[in-house]
Amino acid sequence: MRLSESVVVGSPPRVVWSYLADLDNYGRFMSGITRWDADGEATSGIGARRRMLIKVGSAEVGGLIEMVEWDEPNDLAWSSVTGIDQRGRFRLRPVGNGSTRVELRYQYGVAGGGLTGWLSERVSAPSISKDLRLSLQQLKRLVESERQERVAAAAEAERAEA
Amino acid sequence: MASAPKPVSDVSTNGHHAATNGGAPKISDRAPLDGLAESVGRATGEAVRIGQGLLGKAAGNAARSLAKRLQADLDDRDPDYIRENLPLSWLMATIWYRAEVRNLKNVPEDGAVLLVGNHTGGNMSPETIFFTLAFSTYFGVERRFHQLAHNLVLASPLGPFLRRFGTVAASHENALAALDAGAAVLVFPGGDWEVHRPSWQSSKIDFGGRRGFVRLALEKDVPIVPVVTIGGQETALWLDRGAWLAKLLRLDRTARLKVLPILIAPPWGLTIGDFLPRIPLPAKMTSDVLPAIHLREQFGEEPDIDEVYEHVTGVMQEALDGLAAERRYPVIG
Secondary structure, eight states: OEEEEEEEESSOHHHHHHHHTOGGGHHHHOTTEEEEEEOSSOOSSTTOEEEEEEEETTEEEEEEEEEEEEETTTEEEEEESSSSEEEEEEEEEEEETTEEEEEEEEEEEOTTOHHHHHHHHHHHHHHHHHHHHHHHHHHHHHHHHHHHHHHHHHHHHHHHHO | OOOOOOOHHHIIIIIHHHHHTSSSOOGGGOOTTHHHHHHHHHHHHHHHHHHHHHHHHHHHHHHHHHHHHHSOOGGGOOHHHHHHHHHHHHHIIIIISOOEEEOGGGSOSSSOEEEEEOOOSGGGOHHHHHHHHHHHHHHOTTSOEEEEEOHHHHHSTTHHHHHHTTEEEOOHHHHHHHHHTTOEEEEOTTHHHHHTOOGGGTTOOOOTTOOHHHHHHHHHTOOEEEEEEESGGGSSEEEEOOHHHHHHTTHHHHSOOOOOOEEEETTTEEEESSOSOOOOOOOOOEEEEOOOBOHHHHHOSSOOHHHHHHHHHHHHHHHHHHHHHHOOSTTTO
């Protein structure tokens, strides 16, 4: 099952990237996440691992994931090591006016296939889509409010100097 | 104990001759038709012996098959099989029972642990399905997880399926073996007594005084993690455990059955025994995993078994009361 949601964030790609590249932030904006723990030495970049779980229906599903693509400030992708088969990607593209279109793609599959696998992928899709949408909205809010705080702080500093 | 029945062949030969002749027959004493009668008798005896042989073989095979099903072969657990069958469990848990398992984080991250649950929902016991699902998705199918079940459950047609999910027959030895293997082991001390309690006792912890789980945890020095569940007793209407009926039919001695429940359940209506497959009502099920209890840390080097039992059932009752208070309507939750 492949799902995709997007949002336009009123900040340039480098600002959005700096927020996404700090993996500790994911617990703050990813909706439905019930666990997001570092696993291993690497905290960012290719090879960084997280033990993650997301609530879907009656279960918390997920497993160990690893960052497999780290193309600053354009693409960040992860893939599952254990647990359900999954692959996620943040795709950042400038859209003018200093804004960024952030696309979150999420691909997952349950083991075994068959009718029950096919059914459970489809039954779970609306809830996961909703979580992806909420995650992007929260990301937008957090990045923009952080930017506003920085701009306000800079303006305050300028005023103080003057 | 009842005496073993006398074999049919012994009765037909020895009984007949002893009664008529008063000893072993001699050929010269016999009437002309005795030869024919003897031939028929021999043929009949042979047929009986063949029949007995076939029956004995079939019974022997059945007994061996049953014994094999009840053996604790921990290696029967198959993580790949579990992984492939989780979608079915997930669909049942999510759509039918709207099941929810809270606070799995209270289970220690690794090592052997004894999960002690209250048993609900009769022989279909939905919590075993969705708790196994929740545990397997939370910790991964790689973490060893076994559940102890009544012999009858493993002897049922579902037995082979359950064994691959890690279910083993409920016995002290099997639990020890599983804990020795570093597994998380789920036990239901209340067993058939608790699982068939009347529906209006849904929010009551009733282990029937069974304290074996405390001895087990102490023997292996593993933490106890209580798991309370509500909703299972609403998947049918249990009227009575039928303990008196089980005793009357001597099932308590012959099949380790302390109860023979009387319930109303679709599609059968009034049912006795809960042996037939039935359609469980889609009751909202909720489980809560409580903080781990480290017995020697909390109760000293030589804990009093009764004290531990009272403590564990006490905290479980308190948590179950909380879950019961959240429910507004039967079945709907």
